[in-house]
Amino acid sequence: MSAQTQTDQEFAGAHGVPVEAVQLLRRAELIDLHIDTFIPPRLMGYNLHKRHGLGLLRGRFFGHLDLPRVEEGGLTGAMWSITTNPFRTRAGRWRTFTKNLKRFRNFIDSTDGRLRIVGDAAEYAAARQAGAHAVLPSVQGGNAFEGAPDGWLSIADNPIVRVTLVHLTNSAYGITSSPFKGWKGKRGLTDAGRDFVKELNHHRVFVDLAHVNPRTFWDAVEVHDKTQPLLATHTGVNGVKKHWRNLDDDQLKAIADTGGVIGIIFSQAFLKVRGGPRDSGMVVDHMEHVIDVVGEDHVAVGSDYDGAIVPPPDLRSGTNYVRLVAAMLARGWSAERVEKVLGGNALRVLAELRPGKVQSASAGAA
Numbered sequence: 218m219s220a221q222t223q224t225d226q227e228f229a230g231a232h233g234v235p236v237e238a239v240q241l242l243r244r245a246e247l248i249d250l251h252i253d254t255f256i257p258p259r260l261m262g263y264n265l266h267k268r269h270g271l272g273l274l275r276g277r278f279f280g281h282l283d284l285p286r287v288e289e290g291g292l293t294g295a296m297w298s299i300t301t302n303p304f305r306t307r308a309g310r311w312r313t314f315t316k317n318l319k320r321f322r323n324f325i326d327s328t329d330g331r332l333r334i335v336g337d338a339a340e341y342a343a344a345r346q347a348g349a350h351a352v353l354p355s356v357q358g359g360n361a362f363e364g365a366p367d368g369w370l371s372i373a374d375n376p377i378v379r380v381t382l383v384h385l386t387n388s389a390y391g392i393t394s395s396p397f398k399g400w401k402g403k404r405g406l407t408d409a410g411r412d413f414v415k416e417l418n419h420h421r422v423f424v425d426l427a428h429v430n431p432r433t434f435w436d437a438v439e440v441h442d443k444t445q446p447l448l449a450t451h452t453g454v455n456g457v458k459k460h461w462r463n464l465d466d467d468q469l470k471a472i473a474d475t476g477g478v479i480g481i482i483f484s485q486a487f488l489k490v491r492g493g494p495r496d497s498g499m500v501v502d503h504m505e506h507v508i509d510v511v512g513e514d515h516v517a518v519g520s521d522y523d524g525a526i527v528p529p530p531d532l533r534s535g536t537n538y539v540r541l542v543a544a545m546l547a548r549g550w551s552a553e554r555v556e557k558v559l560g561g562n563a564l565r566v567l568a569e570l571r572p573g574k575v576q577s578a579s580a581g582a583a
């Protein structure tokens with residue numbers, strides 16, 4: 218709030234968008250289903266308290282977000298990822314994860330309430346009422362938990378709300394979609410992977426099918442509790458661009474069948490097609506394909522900011538979400554549809570899986 222010194226008009230002018238896009242953004246909840254903004258401070262000592270420019274890389278790979286730009290950009294909540302380095306040993310991954318979780322919590326504490334960790338919809342609402350950005354702690358690479366002595370319960374008050382089963386390499390749980398030599402495989406979810414999905418279901422933690430190969434995807438759909446919404450938090454779609462990292466229409470339908478949501482990534486590598494848009498329109502193209510196949514209740518934003526991606530040129534900074542809003546409006550989307558995609562759909566699944574104290578009594582959740 219305090220960071221907002223620009224008027225809507227000035228912000229619109231600075232981003233070259235109509236003021237309506239700014240007004241819509243400012244009244245909407247904007248929840249990004251996947252940001253890796255915890256990586257740069259860990260690896261490069263990047264100071265998230267400071268406002269950064271695009272830097273030497275001009276917005277490629279890292280440096281997309283920081284605390285001031287989270288607020289300025291209108292990002293009201295996000296799944297902040299703690300990413301596992303798959304090349305560590307099993308025990309090393311677990312040790313490093315617990316260390317990183319502690320650092321993560323310390324960082325949030327250092328923001329004096331501007332960022333707040335939330336675990337459910339009631340906490341999300343309370344954070345927003347206090348003017349805080351809601352941090353939904355997430356893990357990329359469930360193999361962080363392989364070495365956990367007591368599984369999910371190894372962490373007291375485990376704050377993690379979402380886990381991907383694998384990352385860029387295979388894990389003890391399943392097979393990655395990455396096409397690198399030696400990692401590709403026809404195999405799917407392992408027995409340990411099946412147990413892990415059941416454990417996540419038991420604790421009502423979102424199972425995220427980003428990064429898995431098709432066989433692992435379908436095995437996970439099969440074993441996953443049908444009453445809980447599935448996610449694919451950061452992906453493109455094969456219906457627009459065929460790519461090893463993207464999802465087929467059947468996969469979109471399987472996620473939508475659970476009431477779940479597909480987050481569209483901002484990576485040009487997975488989105489851009491010859492003759493297609495060169496800017497944020499490419500994100501909207503992939504979103505529109507999801508809408509064509511399964512409807513507007515099942516698509517969301519999943520930028521992968523700070524996750525070594527190269528976003529379209531007009532989305533290189535985390536203050537640029539407003540340009541995505543403008544691109545949606547330029548397609549003739551209703552304000553209602555825009556608000557669903559920005560945050561409404563993400564909030565719906567959060568309320569469904571993890572309503573929290575306020576609502577759970579009335580919902581009679583078992």
Ligand SMILES: [Zn+2]
Nearest residue numbers: 357428451524
């Ligand atoms: Zn990823």
